[in-house]
Amino acid sequence: MASQVRTARGFIDYSLDKRATLLNLFKGVVDACDADPYLMRAAKYHGEKAGRNCPVCKKDRLVEIRYIFGDQLGQFSGRIKTPEELIELEKEFGEFAVYIVEVCRDCSWNHLCTSFLLGDGRVRKPPRRQRTLEDEDFSGNLGS
Numbered sequence: 001m002a003s004q005v006r007t008a009r010g011f012i013d014y015s016l017d018k019r020a021t022l023l024n025l026f027k028g029v030v031d032a033c034d035a036d037p038y039l040m041r042a043a044k045y046h047g048e049k050a051g052r053n054c055p056v057c058k059k060d061r062l063v064e065i066r067y068i069f070g071d072q073l074g075q076f077s078g079r080i081k082t083p084e085e086l087i088e089l090e091k092e093f094g095e096f097a098v099y100i101v102e103v104c105r106d107c108s109w110n111h112l113c114t115s116f117l118l119g120d121g122r123v124r125k126p127p128r129r130q131r132t133l134e135d136e137d138f139s140g141n142l143g144s
């Protein structure tokens with residue numbers, strides 16, 4: 001695949017830490033009660049095929065979701081991005097974290113796979129807040 005990010009660093013492989021749950025990851029970001037439907041919805045609309053079978057139900061419905069977090073991202077912190085978008089973002093921001101979560105769209109298995117840092121190392125101020133399509137998507141009730 002030609003789309004490769006260039007600045008990846010600080011990898012953490014969570015495969016040895018079965019207790020690293022999504023609830024820990026999203027503490028303060030997503031309400032615990034909403035984590036599951038939120039995640040399944042994200043998997044449906046934003047999941048990228050993982051190319052391997054689910055470790056639980058063995059079906060080929062495993063997808064990966066890439067979340068980005070970081071102070072420099074401003075309003076974009078906590079958003080879901082595609083691998084292609086990450087290539088653009090690493091040029092636009094100094095540093096942010098990427099968390100890759102795998103979700104099975106069949107049995108709802110979910111697991112934090114890995115995290116790493118991206119960015120060109122130049123510190124910038126967070127971007128000005130602006131309304132985006134994603135805002136409407138997530139809040140659903142912005143006035144007209």
Ligand SMILES: [Zn+2]
Pocket residue numbers: 054055056057058059104105106107108109
């Ligand atoms: Zn499964």
